[in-house]
Amino acid sequence: MQTLPNEIVLPETKPETEWVRGRALQKVSPTYRHSRLQALFVIALTAWAEGGGRVGTEWRFRIAPPGEVVRPLVPDVAYLSYERLPLEADAEAQLPLQPPNVAVEILSPGDRKGDVRDKIATYLRAGTDAVIVVDPTTETIRAESAAGVRTYALGDTFAHPALPGFVLDVAAYFARAKR
Secondary structure: OOOOOOEOOOOOOOOOEEEEOOEEEEOOOOOHHHHHHHHHHHHHHHHHHOOOEEEEEOOOEEEOOOOOOEEEEOOOEEEEEOOOOOOOOHHHHHOOOOOOOEEEEEOOOOOOHHHHHHHHHHHHHHOOOEEEEEEOOOOEEEEEEOOEEEEEOOOOEEOOOOOOOOOEEHHHHHHHHOO
16 A cells, blocks of 8 residues: 555554544444444445445545545445445555445444544545444434435434435344344
């Protein structure tokens, strides 16, 4: 990987470290519920994306909003279409220098609201079509995009234009995460 002159490069850590609000921020080590919500989302998204793009967890992206520094962000789950980065571009897909089509963030108790807001805004400025925020405490899924914000609660079916044809029963999703 070639580093760009205006790129912030952080070492790989466990858990990963991101560049948020002008500082290095190590991700919170998730609980079982966080891990389960992440796994269930990636399973559903992977089945939907088959043949249309890549889906990964804790995948480091090099995010570059126009006119800003390139910085590492690591969504809990990411979808990157083959339209945005072709299947043949395997080497470039390892640490992509473009935003995912969709980034999914699953909130942890230690997440600061300002940090989450900054990550969402950074993804959207860089060209991510939607950022999906899963809140285990309120059992809601919030989708943010240039078109606006929508919150899905128990009893709703999650669907978003950034993921055409993908649907997720919110109540069933959160119920499965408790098993």
